[in-house]
Amino acid sequence: MKISNLLLTAITAALLMTGSARAEEQPGPVLKSEMSAGERLIRKMASPNVQVTKQFDAPLGLTGYVVTNGAKSSIIYTDKNGSHMVVGMIMDAQGNNLSKEHSDKYLPKPDISGILGQAKQAAWVEEGYGGGLVYVLADPNCGFCKKLFVSLREPIQNGHLRVRWIMTGFLADDSSAKAAEIMSAKDDKKRLAGILSKYMSGPAVHLKPGEKVSGNIAAEGLKESMDKNQKFMEANGISGTPFVIYKTKEGEIKAIPGMPQGPAMAEMIRVAGAAE
Numbered sequence: 001m002k003i004s005n006l007l008l009t010a011i012t013a014a015l016l017m018t019g020s021a022r023a024e025e026q027p028g029p030v031l032k033s034e035m036s037a038g039e040r041l042i043r044k045m046a047s048p049n050v051q052v053t054k055q056f057d058a059p060l061g062l063t064g065y066v067v068t069n070g071a072k073s074s075i076i077y078t079d080k081n082g083s084h085m086v087v088g089m090i091m092d093a094q095g096n097n098l099s100k101e102h103s104d105k106y107l108p109k110p111d112i113s114g115i116l117g118q119a120k121q122a123a124w125v126e127e128g129y130g131g132g133l134v135y136v137l138a139d140p141n142c143g144f145c146k147k148l149f150v151s152l153r154e155p156i157q158n159g160h161l162r163v164r165w166i167m168t169g170f171l172a173d174d175s176s177a178k179a180a181e182i183m184s185a186k187d188d189k190k191r192l193a194g195i196l197s198k199y200m201s202g203p204a205v206h207l208k209p210g211e212k213v214s215g216n217i218a219a220e221g222l223k224e225s226m227d228k229n230q231k232f233m234e235a236n237g238i239s240g241t242p243f244v245i246y247k248t249k250e251g252e253i254k255a256i257p258g259m260p261q262g263p264a265m266a267e268m269i270r271v272a273g274a275a276e
Contacts, residue, residue: 037082038063045085046076054106059090059098066106072237073107075099100258112255115236119166119245122232123225125186127196128162131155132272135164137233137243140178140199141171144259145242149200151259155269162274165196168229168241179229180222249273 039052042065053073054066062077077086089099119135138145155161167183169176178199185192233243244256248271260268 036063037080038065038078038085039082041078041082041085042067042076056102056106058102059092062086062090064102064106072239075102075106097258112253115245115255116247116253118232118236119164121228122166123183123228124164124166125183125192126162126164127192128156128159130159130274131161132249132269132274133162133164133246134268134272135166135245137166137168137229137238137241137245138200139168139171139175139241140182141175142241146200146202148242148244148259149196151265161269161272166229166232167226168233169226170230171241176226180226183222183225244268246272 036055038055042052043050046067047069049069051068052065053068056064058064058077062079065076065078067074067076077090078084089097091097091099116135122135124135136145136148138148152161152163156163165182167179169179182192182195182199185195232238238257240257242259244260245254246268247253250271251273254268256264256268
């Protein structure tokens, strides 16, 4: 099959954009009672225990399925014959994330009423001195986290935004050590700026075997902080980074999986409230 104006980017984390199965479902095509070839493939490749609740037509002649596993829902695509499965994003040549559009339309809306309070109780380090307040869950080895970090330099430095980084470490063997080093600089703004720049502003800088990070991580109780952030991530069904949380000036809570781009980024900077 020739792919003309579309890019397929396979990602192993299918649950990047998850929804709560307890929340109100969004309208969409309902799966027929007869099991399709695509559903049979999903049950074979993923798990026989998953529930396929909806299906819809997707680009490239694919069929999209809403797949629920416990409290989490995600989008998975197959071809019509059920011989190939796509787990991840479909993007067009203009960079539009079509999978996100499908998720927004078909996945159950998550209950995010308590997520901001949980973010406040997580372990974080803060940048900035004015403007709205945003929480960002990030892994030091996450490419989009790095892009988000760079894109936030100007609004932070201009006093238009404060960012509280909730660091986690799961993408690489040295992610936890890097995240802990960042967390160890919570009370030293100058040191924090240097460590963040070291790990978040460019290509991955991996620790060498046996290399230790700065600061006494054990003595500073950072393992407890890292465990707390991991539990925050798991409790809210967050399976990927970055994940952005903020409250608007009007009091609406926003939770954004992935990196806000274009209008979403501009809106975040403009409407994020400064309340603690």
